[in-house]
Amino acid sequence: MVEGQCAVTTKRGAHVDLVPLEEIPARLRATGHSVGKQRMVIVGAVEKMESAFTVDELAAAAPEVHVATVYRTLAVLEEIGAVRHVHLSHGPAVYEHSECSEVCHLVCEVCGRHVGVAPDVFDPVRERLATEHDFVLDGSHFAIVGRCGAHLRG
Numbered sequence: 001m002v003e004g005q006c007a008v009t010t011k012r013g014a015h016v017d018l019v020p021l022e023e024i025p026a027r028l029r030a031t032g033h034s035v036g037k038q039r040m041v042i043v044g045a046v047e048k049m050e051s052a053f054t055v056d057e058l059a060a061a062a063p064e065v066h067v068a069t070v071y072r073t074l075a076v077l078e079e080i081g082a083v084r085h086v087h088l089s090h091g092p093a094v095y096e097h098s099e100c101s102e103v104c105h106l107v108c109e110v111c112g113r114h115v116g117v118a119p120d121v122f123d124p125v126r127e128r129l130a131t132e133h134d135f136v137l138d139g140s141h142f143a144i145v146g147r148c149g150a151h152l153r154g
Helices: 021-030 037-048 055-061 067-079 119-133
Strands: 083-086 094-097 104-108 114-117 144-146
Touching (some): 021 037, 037 067, 104 119
Parallel strands (some): 104 144
Antiparallel strands (some): 083 094, 104 114
């Protein structure tokens, strides 16, 4: 690898706003995906999620749908920009939809406490990275890991 180049292990699209929940069926159709009964049960369960959720939480909210179908549907929803996954820690990825995605995630490396903060908290860092490194920060995929107040000393 040439100095100054990054090793890319996954390809992600450019950071864009997520598709509003009410537009998911139309986006599915527009991109050639089916809008079947089970898929719409999962979309309905996603709509009811008030915060980031795991696959298990979504599957529990749609018990009539097989978990494999939940996984496949989440992959399609991510493909069309209706949800995105976020890695908060060493546990499973969580998913967000447009109604709950306007946060950046902070996770305590000791206790796992998760805090959502407004993305503008990182504006000074974004500006500095853009100015000094010609780089646009997308803080939506991984959490910022550190220590919460209860674990600062130790």
